[in-house]
Amino acid sequence: IxxxxxxxxxxxxxxxxxxxxxxxxxxxxxxxxxxxxxxxxxxxxxxxxxxISPHSNNFCGDCNRIRVTVEGRLLLCLGNEHSVDLRGPLRERAASAADIAALVRNSMSIKPERHYFSLHGEPEIVRFMNATGG
Structure with a gap:
């Protein structure tokens, strides 16, 4: 990679x-x-x-995507590491469906405005798609 x-x-x-x-x-x-x-x-x-052109025609302003990784993290952008732990709350029997829904909704406040993909230099995010989910 x-x-x-x-x-x-x-x-x-x-x-x-x-x-x-x-x-x-x-x-x-x-x-x-x-x-x-x-x-x-x-x-x-x-x-x-x-x-789909993340480098040449940035589409971040219209992005409505989030993903759950294989580790149970709610990943808010493919180009950033901003994430929220879902595995812990999902495994806690005390967390209700409403609690999980609120956690997902509240996580949108840290969804980055844009990615910073660059063709020059080393990749900032080294994550394979099979670990990312999607």
Missing amino acids: VEHNRALAFCSSDEIRDHIETKFLLEPSSMRSNGPARYWKIDGSNTHIGF
Whole structure:
């Protein structure tokens, strides 16, 4: 995860879209999903292509995602380590469903405004997706 030059491997969504447009005419689409993808439609078809672009087209302002890690932490951003322990309260028999719901709602106050992914230097977050959950 840290032993390659990410800047050399990086290809922006704009570059990929430009490459696709050598074969197909793309037009911006108003299609939305519940995730961070921005969609383009292939002209003359019903085909949409979604791009998730954390580096080249930051989407943090619209992010509504949280994840529960394999360790039982409520992870509030893929690009930060802000988290809340859910495992402890879930294992305590005294914690009610309302208590857990309140814990999740209250954790939104520490959800970061944005990530700080960088193509240069070492990754700040070294976490594999299979440990992150999603």
